[in-house]
Amino acid sequence: xxxxxxxxxxxxGRIHEMESYHGMLACVIAGAGLALIPRSMLESMxxxxxxxxxxxxxxxxxxxxxLIWRRGAMTRQLEAFIELxxxxxxMKAS
Numbered sequence: 001x002x003x004x005x006x007x008x009x010x011x012x013g014r015i016h017e018m019e020s021y022h023g024m025l026a027c028v029i030a031g032a033g034l035a036l037i038p039r040s041m042l043e044s045m046x047x048x049x050x051x052x053x054x055x056x057x058x059x060x061x062x063x064x065x066x067l068i069w070r071r072g073a074m075t076r077q078l079e080a081f082i083e084l085x086x087x088x089x090x091m092k093a094s
Contacts, residue, residue, distance in 0.1 A: 001036065004060050021045065 005012045013033070018024050022045060024035040029050050039055075042048050055061070067085070069078060 001034075004056075025051070 001012070002015070004010075016027075016033075018027070018035075021037050021041050024037060025042070025045055025047055027033060028035050029047055036056075037053075039053065042051075042053060067082070
């Protein structure tokens with residue numbers, strides 16, 4: 001959001017970061033702003049019919065997400081997850 005606002009020279013109000021999709025949806029329903037929520041998550045939540053949703057423009061749709069873990073806590077499961085993340089994405093059929 002911040003990059004999008006900056007690029008459009010928009011002045012957002014107060015920005016709050018929340019860790020709960022349910023809390024984010026509740027705030028939007030109450031009229032307290034907007035939120036970024038994966039569509040699959042939104043559609044699984046009670047109250048999703050009370051909001052409008054649209055996909056972001058291609059320029060804003062992708063970002064880097066960092067995977068972090070506590071030093072010394074590498075497990076076989078974490079190693080397998082990292083391998084899975086590093087696999088190439090399958091090509092979509094046209």
